[in-house]
Amino acid sequence: MGKRKHVRDTNNKDVSEGKKPKEDVILPPVVSSDEPVPRQKKWINKQRVLVLSSRGIGYRSRHLMLDLRSLLPQSKSESKMDTKDKLFVINEMCEMKNCNKCIYFEAKKKMDLYMWVANVPRGPSAKFLVENVHTMSELKMTGNCLKASRPLLSFSKEFEEDDHWKLLKELFVQTFGVPNHHPKSQPFFDHVFSFSVMDNRIWFRNYQILEEDASLAEIGPRFVLNPIRIFEGSFGGPTLYINPHYTSPNEHRRILKKTLAAKYLMKVEAKRGHEARKPTNSSYDLDPTDDFFTINPETLSATKT
Template sequence: MGKKRKQREAETNGPAAKKEDAAASEERPKRTLLGWKEKPQENADAAATAPSFRNKEKVLVTCSRRINFRYRHLMLNVVSLLPHCKKDNKVESKEIKGATLNELVELRNCSSCLFFECRKHLDLYLWMAKCPNGPSVKFLVNAVHTMEELKLTGNHLKGSRPILTFSANFDKDAHWLLLKEMIIQIFGTPKGHQKSKPHHDHVFAFSIVDDHIWFRNYQIAVPHIESDKVPRGSLEKMTLVEVGPRFCLNPIKIFGGSFGGPTLYENPFYVSPNQIRALQKKRKTGKYAKKVKAKTRRKMHELSNPLEPDEFADMWKE
């Protein structure tokens, strides 16, 4: 039976059939797991004319040693909000931290860095830098509220792409425009990132109030009941529910390089927390000095105005 099958196959697969198969294989390009090896001429021309830019932004998020637990939770919340970030080990916050952070960013194949620096277990500074050429910004972080602390009702899909919104104040001055562009590049999730979801279900709101940048995270709540279902394109029934975290950024300086360099902008209204604590101590010392002065005045008044002797003071001594 095996010999007969071979003879039949040889008869059917003659030289004419082989020629037809060769022509068909020449016409059809070979296909691989990544696509077609030889693209048609029309598609090749279209790909050559189309722009080939792809956003490959990656952010390195790290913190300094001896960081407070509350600020560490804030950093972890930021990591959960940015699917295109990479978390690294703690870095010693010294004068040479700029060189070490630039090396870490290069080793992790990132283009930006968010460095949470804690001082005296009280003050939190946020470095926002574009590596390795800059610019970089140093912020003082105030009014910190983490997701676990707020216990808000909002909830959005993890890894989804956010919609960035900015107040109209960002277009007034040059330094605010620079900060806006840096925030867009760092907090904006690249389209088509492998860890991101192709949905827009939450909003990052950045607003300027009293020369401070206030950050809020809102979920876009859409009703899914058949009676109240929102048609495509209508925004009347959509609502915003806050998710968290919350924090306030007070810009201190903008540098031309990465974690240093020439100073491009310095905030004239910035007061360091060390000065604020020193003023509070001076006020307390002033209160004590006032008490001491009041006691001395009372004694001087008693000496200058002695009481008259009481007639009945020695009545019951006999």
């Protein structure tokens, strides 16, 4: 048998007689390290949160609002809202900002802070009294998380018991949870948002996940939410739940003033009783030997007879 002949094709390729030519292998394009890596998936769950406050808010409340904005990469900011405007105006603000969730801080009397968490525009919405506020700059914790990273949401077992806790849990998941593949978020988890129920209140904590031993280090901020009401609509509508354990700050201050007034009245009554029982003559003016040589008139008349 003779040797096979090789024929040179027009593209300078060696083609053996009786065999099919091999197909060209398409290599992926070379991407340099300076170019950004293209995203493979689209952002499907488009959740955007509008975080704003009313006028007259305190410095500590303002820092709390800024902390939440920095922790939520899907959040958007808005200028302060006038206290004379109705709350339904926030729905129009969210529509202009293309947001479907809202966190609104409402200040009253420059001492009380309320927080609204609403699903815009259909609802539901919940109103809370914010207590025991401590910001990130105030606490100076050792924990630290990367900016725009996604948090893990942790809820205590009480959120699975009653219906109003279940509703608040779903509202918190949609508001505080960072959507997957969000353009401004990082594709990893390095901190935890903790929601726990104690004394009919919701305690919020933020912890960093340490890589060494998988322990937790608190970052901040920390605050306590006292539920007031849950509404069916956004910033209003029929009431779904009323907290029977809630006491307004005005009522709490009135009880404290009444307690202090009762203590003052008790002090006044004790002082009056002390003055009434006080003897007219002082103890140092009385001498028991003064009446020793005093002659009794009855005894003197008896001796004369």
